[in-house]
Amino acid sequence: METFTHFVTRLSSTQLLLITLTLLLYTPTWPSSAAATQTELLRDFKASPDPSIQTFQTLLADPNGNFSLGFLRVNKTQLALALLHVPSSDPLWLANPTQLARWSDRTTLVFNGSLVLSDPQGKVFWSTHTQGDRVVLLNTSNVQIQTQSSVLWQSFDFPTNTLVENQNFTSTMSLVSSNGLYSMRLGNNFMGLYAKFKSGSNSDQIYWRHRAMEVKAEIVEGKGPIYAQVNPDGFLGMYQTGNPAPVDIQPFNTFHRPVNGLRKVRLEPDGNFNGFYWDGSKWVLDFQAISLPCELPSPCGAYGLCGAGNGSCSCLDNRTEFRSGECFPVQYGDFCSGGLGEISNFWVIRRSGVELPYKELMGYQTMSSYGECERVCERNCSCWGAVYNNASGFCYTMDYSIQTLVGLGMRARWVILRCGRVQGGRK
Ligand SMILES: *[C@@H]1O[C@H](CO)[C@@H](O)[C@H](O)[C@H]1NC(C)=O
Ligand SMILES: *[C@@H]1O[C@H](CO)[C@@H](O)[C@H](O)[C@H]1NC(C)=O
Ligand SMILES: *[C@@H]1O[C@H](CO)[C@@H](O)[C@H](O)[C@H]1NC(C)=O
Ligand SMILES: *[C@@H]1O[C@H](CO)[C@@H](O)[C@H](O)[C@H]1NC(C)=O
Ligand SMILES: *[C@@H]1O[C@H](CO)[C@@H](O)[C@H](O)[C@H]1NC(C)=O
Ligand SMILES: *[C@@H]1O[C@H](CO)[C@@H](O)[C@H](O)[C@H]1NC(C)=O
Numbered sequence: 001m002e003t004f005t006h007f008v009t010r011l012s013s014t015q016l017l018l019i020t021l022t023l024l025l026y027t028p029t030w031p032s033s034a035a036a037t038q039t040e041l042l043r044d045f046k047a048s049p050d051p052s053i054q055t056f057q058t059l060l061a062d063p064n065g066n067f068s069l070g071f072l073r074v075n076k077t078q079l080a081l082a083l084l085h086v087p088s089s090d091p092l093w094l095a096n097p098t099q100l101a102r103w104s105d106r107t108t109l110v111f112n113g114s115l116v117l118s119d120p121q122g123k124v125f126w127s128t129h130t131q132g133d134r135v136v137l138l139n140t141s142n143v144q145i146q147t148q149s150s151v152l153w154q155s156f157d158f159p160t161n162t163l164v165e166n167q168n169f170t171s172t173m174s175l176v177s178s179n180g181l182y183s184m185r186l187g188n189n190f191m192g193l194y195a196k197f198k199s200g201s202n203s204d205q206i207y208w209r210h211r212a213m214e215v216k217a218e219i220v221e222g223k224g225p226i227y228a229q230v231n232p233d234g235f236l237g238m239y240q241t242g243n244p245a246p247v248d249i250q251p252f253n254t255f256h257r258p259v260n261g262l263r264k265v266r267l268e269p270d271g272n273f274n275g276f277y278w279d280g281s282k283w284v285l286d287f288q289a290i291s292l293p294c295e296l297p298s299p300c301g302a303y304g305l306c307g308a309g310n311g312s313c314s315c316l317d318n319r320t321e322f323r324s325g326e327c328f329p330v331q332y333g334d335f336c337s338g339g340l341g342e343i344s345n346f347w348v349i350r351r352s353g354v355e356l357p358y359k360e361l362m363g364y365q366t367m368s369s370y371g372e373c374e375r376v377c378e379r380n381c382s383c384w385g386a387v388y389n390n391a392s393g394f395c396y397t398m399d400y401s402i403q404t405l406v407g408l409g410m411r412a413r414w415v416i417l418r419c420g421r422v423q424g425g426r427k
C-alpha cells in the first residue's frame with residue numbers, strides 16, 4: 001500500500017516538472033489575459049478547458065492583472081487548476097498537484113458555493129468544501145472564497161511548493177517539492193527540510209534545520225504557534241502569533257533593499273530552498289538555504305558520491321557508472337523475511353573516505369570499531385547501510401537506500417552498503 005502511494009506521488013511529480021518546460025516552450029503564444037478575464041466568480045460559474053488552448057486558460061485575474069487563476073495544461077493531456085504569476089508564466093500555486101484532471105471538455109470547474117473540479121463520471125479531483133458567495137483573486141495572489149462578511153477559504157492556507165510575500169506559513173502546513181520528494185515544515189522553534197527517502201510518511205529524513213535565533217523577540221512557551229513569512233523587506237521571518245517582532249530573520253541578498261517586484265521562496269526538486277524576486281523581466285535568485293552542491297540531500301541520487309571539491313558525481317560502487325542522474329535505482333522495502341517489500345538478494349560495498357552530508361541531524365550509536373558498526377547493520381534486516389566515523393566512534397545506520405555521500409579524499413570514514421539487486425530482487 002505504501003509503495004503504491006509512493007508510486008502515485010512520483011508519477012504526478014514527473015508531470016509537474018514538465019509544467020515549467022511546457023510553459024517555456026509555449027510562451028510566444030501566451031493568450032493575452034486582459035481580454036475576457038473576470039475579477040470575481042459568482043455562483044453558477046462553470047468552465048471547461050478549451051481543446052484548442054495549449055498552455056493556460058485564464059478564468060480569474062487579480063485587479064492589477066499580475067496573477068491569474070485558470071486551467072494549466074500538464075504533460076499535454078492533463079490539467080491542473082493553477083495560479084500563475086502572469087509576467088513570468090510561473091505557477092505559484094496548484095489546487096490539485098497530486099490529482100491531475102484530464103484536459104478534456106468534459107472536465108468542469110464549477111462554483112456552487114464550493115469551487116469543484118470534477119469529471120462527468122462524478123470523480124471530484126479537488127473541492128474547497130465551502131458554502132461561499134463568490135471567488136476573488138486578491139492583488140497578493142491569494143484566492144479567496146468569501147461571503148458578504150467573511151472569508152471561508154483561501155489558497156494561502158494550502159501552499160504547494162511556493163510562498164509569496166506576506167503569506168503566512170504555519171506549523172500545520174507544508175511545502176512539497178514538485179517531485180514529491182522533499183518538504184519544508186516548522187517545528188516549535190525551527191524550520192526544517194525533510195526528504196522522503198523511504199516510502200511511508202512518518203519516516204522522513206531531516207537534512208536541513210534552521211533554529212530561530214530569537215534576537216528581536218523570544219519564543220514564549222504556550223504563548224502561541226510559530227509561523228513563517230516572506231517579508232517584503234527582504235527576509236524570511238519566523239514569528240510567534242501575537243507578536244509582530246520576528247523571533248528569527250533569514251536575510252536575503254537584498255535584505256533591507258526595496259525591490260519593485262514580487263518576492264517568493266520555493267522548495268526545489270533538488271531539495272534546496274530558494275528565494276527570488278521578480279525584477280520586471282526575470283526571477284533573480286536572492287537566497288539559498290543550501291549553498292554547496294554536495295550538501296543537498298541527494299545531488300547524485302541513490303548510491304552516488306559527490307566530490308566535495310567540485311560537486312561532481314560518481315558512484316559509491318566502482319562497478320556502476322553514473323548515468324542519467326543515478327548510479328543504481330532506488331529500492332524500497334527491507335531485508336526482513338516475510339515482509340511484503342522484502343528484498344532477498346544484495347551485495348555489500350565498503351568504502352572509506354566518505355561522509356554523510358547531514359550527519360549532524362542524524363541519530364547515531366557510539367561503537368568501538370568499524371567492524372562492530374558493520375555487524376550491527378548486518379544483523380538488522382531493516383538496515384540498508386552504515387557509516388562509521390573512526391575518529392568520533394559514531395555509527396550511523398540508515399533504513400533506506402543509501403543516498404549520495406560526500407567524498408572526503410583520504411580521511412578515514414567507512415561505509416557499508418547493501419544494494420537490492422535489480423533482477424529477482426523482490427519476492
Ligand atoms: C457543488 O457541486 C459538486 C459537484 O457537482 C457537488 O458534489 C456539490 O454537492 C455541490 N454543492 C452544492 C452546495 O450544491
Ligand atoms: C492591493 O489591494 C489592497 C486592498 O484591496 C490595496 O490597499 C493596495 O493598495 C493594493 N495594492 C496594489 C499594489 O494594487
Ligand atoms: C498573517 O498573520 C498575521 C498575524 O497573525 C495576520 O495579521 C495576517 O492577517 C495574516 N495574513 C494573511 C494573509 O492571512
Ligand atoms: C502588479 O501590477 C502593478 C501594476 O501593473 C505593478 O505596479 C505592481 O508592481 C505589480 N505587483 C506585483 C506584486 O507584481
Ligand atoms: C573498485 O574498488 C575495489 C575496492 O575498493 C578495488 O579493489 C578495485 O580495484 C576497484 N576497481 C576499479 C576498476 O577501480
Ligand atoms: C581510522 O581508520 C584508518 C584506516 O583503517 C586508520 O588508518 C586510522 O588510524 C584510524 N583512525 C583512528 C583515529 O582510529
Ligand SMILES: *[C@@H]1O[C@H](CO)[C@@H](O)[C@H](O)[C@H]1NC(C)=O
Pocket residue numbers: 380381382383397398399
Ligand atoms: C535497525 O535499523 C534501523 C535503521 O537504522 C533502526 O531504526 C532500528 O532501530 C534498528 N533496530 C534494532 C533492533 O537495532
